[in-house]
Amino acid sequence: MPDKTKRHLESAVGYGIGCAVLGLFGAACLTVFALLALAMPMTVSIVTGTLAVQAFLGWRKRRRRQATESSSASMSSSDRPK
Structure with missing residues (x-):
């Protein structure tokens, strides 16, 4: 081979x-x-819910940061002299 x-x-x-x-x-x-x-159904529900909320908040924060970066990038490119 x-x-x-x-x-x-x-x-x-x-x-x-x-x-x-x-x-x-x-x-x-x-x-x-x-x-x-x-x-322990209640404990697992609380932990799972907390993890889901943390993941959602992190996702929202990343989206907001990306939107801010993209809008500032487009503003800076339009402000440049040609």
């Missing part, structure tokens, strides 16, 4: 193993989360 083909095959096998490990880790995390939800 040529070296290039062998490297591609090894890389594909490596990615496959990595994806399988990542999938198993995700399944384990979901299982733990489900068990916690059964054991």
